[in-house]
Amino acid sequence: MKIDTKNLGDGTITFLPSGEVIFKLDSYKENPILRPQEVGLAWYEDGVKKVGAVFNGGAEVFNGKVILAPRCHKNYKEGKFTDEMTGIERKCFENYISEIWLFESADRMHFKRLDGLVIKGDGTDHRDFTYGIEDIRIVKYKDTYLLLGCGKVAPPFKGKNADKIAIYSTKDFANITYHGIVDAFDSRNAIPFPEYIKGKPYIFLRMYPNIQLTPLNGGIEQLLYPEKYRKLWEEIYINRDKYLLFQTDSYSHEKEKIGPGTQPIKTERGWLFIYHSVGKIEKEILSSYGVTSSVERGYSVCVALLDLDDPTKVLCRTRHPIYIPNAPYELTGNEEHPVDVSNVVFPTGATVYGEKLLIYAGAGDKYEILLSCNINNLIDYLWRYCRN
Numbered sequence: 001m002k003i004d005t006k007n008l009g010d011g012t013i014t015f016l017p018s019g020e021v022i023f024k025l026d027s028y029k030e031n032p033i034l035r036p037q038e039v040g041l042a043w044y045e046d047g048v049k050k051v052g053a054v055f056n057g058g059a060e061v062f063n064g065k066v067i068l069a070p071r072c073h074k075n076y077k078e079g080k081f082t083d084e085m086t087g088i089e090r091k092c093f094e095n096y097i098s099e100i101w102l103f104e105s106a107d108r109m110h111f112k113r114l115d116g117l118v119i120k121g122d123g124t125d126h127r128d129f130t131y132g133i134e135d136i137r138i139v140k141y142k143d144t145y146l147l148l149g150c151g152k153v154a155p156p157f158k159g160k161n162a163d164k165i166a167i168y169s170t171k172d173f174a175n176i177t178y179h180g181i182v183d184a185f186d187s188r189n190a191i192p193f194p195e196y197i198k199g200k201p202y203i204f205l206r207m208y209p210n211i212q213l214t215p216l217n218g219g220i221e222q223l224l225y226p227e228k229y230r231k232l233w234e235e236i237y238i239n240r241d242k243y244l245l246f247q248t249d250s251y252s253h254e255k256e257k258i259g260p261g262t263q264p265i266k267t268e269r270g271w272l273f274i275y276h277s278v279g280k281i282e283k284e285i286l287s288s289y290g291v292t293s294s295v296e297r298g299y300s301v302c303v304a305l306l307d308l309d310d311p312t313k314v315l316c317r318t319r320h321p322i323y324i325p326n327a328p329y330e331l332t333g334n335e336e337h338p339v340d341v342s343n344v345v346f347p348t349g350a351t352v353y354g355e356k357l358l359i360y361a362g363a364g365d366k367y368e369i370l371l372s373c374n375i376n377n378l379i380d381y382l383w384r385y386c387r388n
Contacts, residue, residue, distance in 0.1 A: 003107050005356050011322075011373025013381060016284050023381040024288070025301065025323040025359065025371040032329055032337070032367035033360075034070060034103070034111060041074045052076070053340055054101070055362030059349025060138040060145060060263070066105045066351055067173055068360060069119075069136045069147065070368050071098040078340075081157045086256065088297075091341060092157035097122045098132035100149065102173060108351065108358055109370060119168065119176060121151060128181050129153045133166055137191050137348060139263045145170050146223065150188045151181050165190040167223055182226045184233040185240075189259040192216075192223060193311070194266070202311055204264075204273075207240050209257035211275060213312055214243040245312065246275070246304075253300050253321055255279035261301065261347035262359060269379055270305040270315050274347050274359060277302050281324050281343075289326040298343035300324040301361065301371070305382050316382035323371055330363045339364030347371075 009026025016022060034054045036042065041052030052074030059068050076096030082089050100119035103111040121133030129151035136149035151166030165182040182190075189206040200215040203223075214236050216222040222229040236243065248254050254277040265272040281295040300321035307313035325331050325343045333339035341364060349360040357375040362368060 003353055005353060007109070008356055008358065008370075008372040011377050013377075014288050016288060018284060020284075020320065021381075021385050022285065022288065022320045023318070023322045023373075023378060025373050027323075027327065028109065028370040028372065030109070031327065031369040032363060033109060033370050034068075034368035036072075036074070036366060039072075039101075039113060041072055043074055050074070051338065051366075053366045055364075055366055055368055056135045056346055056348045057103070057360055057362070057368055058135075058137040058147070058263075059351055059358075059360040060140050061351055062145065062173055064106070066108045066111075066358075067114075067138065068103040068105065068111055068349065068368070069100050069138060070103070070362070071132075071134045071136070071149075072101045073098045073132070079157075093340065094155075094157075096132070096156070097130075098134045098152075100133055100136050108353060114173065117173065117176075119147075119149075121166075126178060128183070129164060129166060131155050131162070135188065135348060136168075137189075137263055139192050139194050141192070141194055141220065143171060145173070146192060147176070148190045148192070148223075153181075153183075161186055163188045165226070167226060169224065179224050180226045182233050184230055185237040189261075191260045191263055193264055193271075197311060198309060204245070204260035205236070205243075206257075206259035207237070210247040211245045211258055211260055212236075212240055212243040213245040245314070246317070248279075251277075251279070251319060253277050253279040253281050253285075253298070253324075254302070256297065258302075262350035264306070264311070265350055265352060265357070265375075266308070267305075267375065267379055269383065270308055271311050272357075272375070272379070273304045273306055274350060275302050275304070276300070276346055277321065281321070285320055285324060289324055291324070291326050291331070293331075295325065295343050298325055299346055301345055301347050301359070303378070303382065305379065305386075314388050316386040316388060318382070318386050322378070325363075327363075329367050329369070333364060337364070337367070339366050341365035345369070
C-alpha cells in the first residue's frame with residue numbers, strides 16, 4: 001500500500017543567536033492522533049465529564065500496518081507527592097491501574113482500535129505485578145514481536161522499587177504470550193535491539209537516572225525466560241556502572257534523568273537511538289519554538305548515532321533536543337486539550353517509510369502524537385554537527 005506522506009514534514013535545521021545549530025522534528029498537523037475522549041476513556045463525576053488518558057505507545061509495522069500500543073486509564077484522581085529522588089513536590093494520580101490497548105493504522109497517521117485486545121496489569125492474568133502495565137515498546141525480532149513494558153509492583157507514585165520489566169511476545173497481535181518480569185532491579189524503559197550484533201543481543205536499560213546498554217549473555221532466551229536467568233540479570237545490576245552509556249551531567253535539559261525512547265533504527269551510518277530527557281529547557285531553545293514561558297522541568301526528545309558493530313561506541317549525540325513541548329497539549333494544556341502532566345513529550349515508538357522517520361510519542365501524559373522528519377536529513381545533521 002502506498003502511503004501519502006505529504007502532510008509529514010522533513011524536519012528543519014535552525015541557527016540560534018548563539019551560533020548553535022539545532023534540528024527540529026515536525027509535528028503532524030492533526031495532532032494529537034489519539035485523544036482519550038474519542039476512544040471511550042471518559043466518565044462522569046457529579047455530573048461533570050472527566051477525561052482519561054491514552055499515551056506512550058510503542059509502535060511497529062505488522063502486515064503493512066502500524067500497530068500502536070499506548071497505555072490507557074481512567075477513573076483516577078489528582079493528588080500530590082514528594083519525589084524521593086529530587087525532593088520536589090509534584091502532581092500525582094491515584095486510583096488508577098494502566099492497561100495497554102492496541103490500535104492499528106494503514107496510513108500510519110489515523111488509528112482505530114483492535115477490538116478485544118487488552119494487556120492487563122491488574123492481576124487478572126498473573127500475580128507478579130498488579131498495579132498496572134505502562135509504556136510498552138515493541139521490537140520486531142525475526143518473526144516475533146517483543147513487547148517490553150513497565151510492570152508496577154506497587155501503586156504509582158507510592159512505592160520504591162515499583163518498576164519491573166514486564167515481557168510479552170506475539171507473532172500475530174492476536175495471541176500475546178506473557179513471559180514474566182525481571183525483578184532483580186528497577187528499570188522503566190527496557191528496549192532490546194532487533195538483531196544480534198557480533199553474536200550477542202543488546203538491550204537498553206534505564207537504571208535511574210542514567211541509560212545503560214548491556215549485552216544479554218544468556219541470549220534472547222534471557223528475555224523470554226527472565227526467572228530462569230535471574231542470576232544474569234542480577235549481574236547486570238551489579239555491573240551497571242560498566243554498562244553506562246549516557247549519564248545526566250552533560251546538558252541542562254538532561255539534568256534530572258534520561259531514558260531510552262523508541263526501538264533503535266538501523267541505518268547505513270549507525271544505529272539511530274532516540275531517547276527522552278528531563279531537565280530545564282534553555283530559553284534560547286524555547287524561543288526557537290515560539291514558547292515564551294520558562295520550562296524548569298520538561299521532557300524532551302534527543303537522539304544519538306551508535307556504531308553498527310559496537311553500539312556501546314557513540315558516534316554522534318545531540319547537545320540540544322530535537323523536539324520540546326511547544327503545543328498546548330504538550331505544555332500546560334487549555335480548555336480544548338487539558339493535560340495531566342505539564343511539559344511532556346515522551347517518544348516510545350518509531351517506524352520508517354521510505355525516507356520518512358515517524359516517531360510516536362506521548363504528550364502531557366494524556367495524548368498520543370506523531371512527529372516526523374526525513375531520516376537522511378537527521379543523520380546528515382548528526383554527522384555534521386554532533387560528532388563525538
